[in-house]
Amino acid sequence: AEPVIGVSVPNLGSSFWISVLYGVDTAAKADKAKLITLSAGGDANSSQQISQIQDLIQRKVDAIIVGATNGDAVKAIVERAVAAGIPVVGISSPPNTDKLAAMVSADHYDMGKLQAECLAKAIGGKGEVAMMAGPTGQAWSDLRAQGFRDTLAKVAPNVKIVAESRLADNRNAALTTADDWIQRFPDLSGVYSATDDMAAGVVSALKSAGKGSVKVSASNLSPTAQQMLKDGDLACTSIQQIVAQGKAALDQAIAAATKGKVDAKVVTPAVLVTPDNVGSIDLSLVVAPADYRP
Amino acid sequence: MRSKRPPAVALVCLGLFLLCCLFVPRFATIGNIENVLRVASILCIVACGQAIVIILGGIEFSFGASVALASVVTVTVLPTAGPIGGLAAGGAAAIGVGAVNGWLVGRIGLPPVIVTLGTLMMASGTAAWLAGGLPLDAPPSAIFSWPARGRALGIPVSILAAMLACVALHLLLAHGRIGRLWYHVGANPLAAQLAGIDVARVTLLGYLVAGTFCAVGAIILTSRVASGQPALAPNLAFETIAACAIGGLPLSGGRGHVLQVVFGVLTVAMFNNAVVLINLPVAWQLVLLGLAVLASVGLQKDWAALKRRAGRAAP
Amino acid sequence: MRHLSDSGARFLVAPACILAASVLFGLTTPGFLTLDNGLSIAGQVWILALLAVGQMFALTVRGFDISVGAVAALSGTLGVMAANAFGLPALLLAVPVGLACGTVNGWLVGRARFQPIVATLGTVLAVKGLALLVTGDGQAVPLEAGDTAGLAFDTVLGLPPLGWAALACILIAHLVLRHLVLGRRFLMLGSNPEAVALVGGSPWRIEMRAYQLCGAFAGLAGTLMAARAGAGLPTEGAGMELQSIAAAVIGGTALAGGRANVWAVLAGAAFVQVVLTGLNLSGVSPFFAQIAVGAVIIASGLMDRGLRLLLSRLSRTFQQKGTFQ
């Protein structure tokens, strides 16, 4: 019979996880595996995710792919799953345990690092930047922000981080906050954005205030970000081959489920996309096509 | 009547404004005030809808989801229907949610909390499903961005729309027959029914008109973000409820004036702007916002009277 | 007759909904109607159940508490910090933290006469901020004092030990509501707030107690959350306030106050959990699942109407509209 693979991700309202899922999905179609996809409905819903993994154990799936809302929070239940004989593959923000059959990791820290290097160069190594840093308490946003801060202090010690927002986590809120920043920090020269969707809000605020000279960097590469890069609104965006990761995760899961050979750790490096190289990136490894529906 | 005196919230709002001017860096610049007003304008339009529902003795949780649905619908039909058609379709979706709420609360008689919670989830699920979970971008177009970015008579369109919404709400409440009936139904639905009022119809219309205000807000928001967003403004319902409550509308229904809504909205918008400008760490921003909400309501209270009351209740 | 058609029927809605949902999922989803799955649901329901029972106390005195999710997150996190410092039992310090938040809400609503929704909205924001403050920007705090996974997931006589503990707390809630003077006072206040002072009660104190209980139960839910996750989660709990209200109302708690039944509220929470689990097992798209949950909440309202209509038919009287028989 075809293997049944459970996929538990934090939030299918984010381009990152959609792309991961796309990778898993395409690989599953190729390998003839059946997927049960569950979304915790938000990054701050660990209890929900714990229950969902419990349900997957209950359903006796053959393997589970987990992108954790919070690596510590799902540790215990993931260890339960492993103890129940269900191999677990961590992806991107993996459960914080050494019992995983395999770990396909995205390097969020490096994504922030790449943004810092690019933004520092774009603004000429000095000036004020603000961080649209994404929600608090989430591994992906915290790591990206950390990578950005650490690297910036190293490569451009003269750049000052003047503001950081962690409440604005959608395009509309990012837009409003950026509007306020433009008033408060007229000399702003760059903005870090945890995701491309937030960056879209920032860019639209800057444009309508006539502040096109302020540089914006982002992570992820949805169609929106591709367009912004082409239009020169975005200095750069740091990405990973998340579709490829999704595919790898499924392959590992099936291997683990069928007692095949498992690679304990699959790492794909973070890559920087700029207006110059956006044409040469193999998008099929990076982002789900616009018409993909989970 | 009561409205001859300015509502207590006006003083709170004014006091807050002065405080902000004095202590919040770069608050009192034209650009910033315009920002505050732009944000307030969208909040205000939707809060006008919330005010109707509150006057009716109900509550609306589904506004956030219904603007999200509207934005996604707009962008989905945009390629075939064009910008105007798209925005109209989006607006219709928001009105549709209002109509469903009105039908379930008015005709079937379900509690508003349950109904609007249910439609909140349904609308937000539908929006995510239509969009596939991701924002859908609208192709750039001047018409499409006009509601949020355009100006008419030198005033930003969204602010103009908010002023029109307030005037419309005022006319409805003060001079419209239906507005009068909302007060009656909110004050005592049983008495209204015995006086020969079709309570179900009045309630349905109330939610429908509220949905219409929400639709106008949704159109401006969609135009503002130029995309269909399944998570457009998740806290919109709570922000409008807070604005109405800070404005002094009792959630028990039967009372409320448009000025209370306006000042409540301005107060909320100023809070949100001020915490960003003060540029505190996020934790302190939240604490400050919470205390500000409580303080703005606390300042409107007659503490001496409360003390008297408590004095006799104590054993 | 109103007795039967109103008070009785409202508490039957949740069990009836559970029955209907079980039949539906049993027919459509393989593996749903199994003992194991039943036990699995029974192991998961408790966080929501504790929050809903707390919410029930606030609803009973004609109030509302939208801060329960945030309070659970804060108190769970502080509990974990205390446990790491003083040993595992200190995890229970989450309860007094919740109680303290409830006291603030209770004072604001009872004594200062804030509208419940404003008071608790203010505390939501402040409590979220506090949770970030104590953790330094929202990092999860791993529970190092001991391994609690066994308590959360191993079953003893069908339920995990934490489930038994939660059940015990809910039993206490039942005792409070049905058998203690305090519970009777909640019902009195919800039934006729003006009369309470006239028969010698102190309305604001009673109101305050209700919010305190609500806060304490949110603290208990926080303890459970932390023990289950093995970590304090300061940003957890989004959307839980609305879920808890839904569960309490489906469980027959009257929004107009004065009517509540703890077991029915437990059934309301169980119903929400049954639906969530059923949808999880059925493998439908997560977006459809969200739509379905919304539809189900409305359906439970319709079920309530239907049951009342049915019972009033059975009792062969006309629907009353006025105040007299």
Place this chain on the structure above:
Amino acid sequence: MSVSDEALVATGIAKSYGATCALRDARLALRRGRVHALLGENGAGKSTLVKILVGAVTPDAGRLDLDGAPAAFGSVTQAIRAGIVPIHQHLSLFPELSVHENLSAFALAGGSGLWAGRRLVDPSRARGWLAEVGLDVDLAAPLGTLSLGERQLVEVARALSLDCRVLVLDEPTAALNAGEAERLFAVVRRLCANGAAALFISHRFDEIEALADDVTVLRDGRTVIDAAPIGRYSREELTHAMLGAGVEAGPERLSARAEPVLVGRGFAAHLDAGGGTNVTVHAGEIVGMAGLIGSGALALAAWLAGAQAGAGELSVAGQGFTPGDRRRAAGFGIAYVPPDRHIEGLFGPLSARRNVSISALGRLARLGWLSASEEMQRIDPLLRRLKLHPSRPEAEARAFSGGNQQKLLIARCLALPGLKAMVLLEPTRGVDVAARSVIHDAIREAAAAGIAVLVATSDLDELMVLAHRYLVVRDHRLAAELPQDAPRAALLSALSGSIAA
């Protein structure tokens, strides 16, 4: 009178609520073994004085002496411990709780202690109190299933649970009919015979004369007649003291009979109740409908107004409408005053004018647009005619006294466009003599103008001065029809079902 006789004395009591001064300089002296009546028009301050006596409100000034010693009650619990037992004007009962719990409310609400079960009064004693007030209800039944009058009796029974030295009754009879009231009086008399003092507030002179020994009159928060024996002043003098002016008697009843206007056929309260009741009200006629509590008189009247569903056929001026369709009935010109103005009638937070104009909105609105000036022109003369006091149509309805609130409901009837019939349930419950005479005049005038009027009330006096014809309801059906000149005794025996004299 000897000082040692005095149980409770209040002197120089003053109390203000913000700008309103409820009491200025009130004095009240209750004597052991005697029933003391407190008179005053609506809003004179009677209820406020009561709340002060029972510790529910603290006075701004004045002193209280209990058995000759100064007393100060910080709370209801303290007053109750001192033996002062209140029965409040607006029911202080809990509809969602059982009768048993309601009877135990004092014990449940006050003091400390854990177990509710321990604080419930002994069931057999509870049944004893219920029997004493003549109630036969299940202790476990939720109070909400009882009728208004039964609830009032539960409140009286609850007072018996306390060790009573001073019994304070604020309009206890407003919701009771003659038979019920008589049972209450017996209880009061028995308590007084055992040495308790009683304070009794009512707007009905008959009751006061039947029960009270002494009388105090309050006007504008001041005592104007202080503890006079009941026989010393005539009704006219008392009325004059209350109002500062006399009340003119209304015009004589007209005898009128014309074409039928309001017709109801085949009313049945239950689906399985056989037969059916037919009622016809003619133009210009005031029909009085009488019935004991629980007889169904109010339900029948409400049914006729389209306010209550039920089997049968209804028509007004030849146009039929469905029972329970209040909207259609109002559209056909049937006005309705519900029996409980607070629950079913008043829009508390809305202005007096808006409370009235709701019935005329169809006439006042053009294309959905209301004209404020036309509203004022149409409504304010009505309010003036009914002598609304204070004469502030824009004030909130809930800030008016009971009598004036009732005038608003009557005005709402009169403002109905195309008015053909009025159905009034308990139109003067808890209303003072002055307001009552204004309301009666308005009813007579309406009838004289050709409106068909049906008045359903448990107040026989009211019927005797208003009605052209009496319909007596017993057991949810019409038991007797009596002419205008039927003697009171005939009415009474028809009500209770004994053979008419």
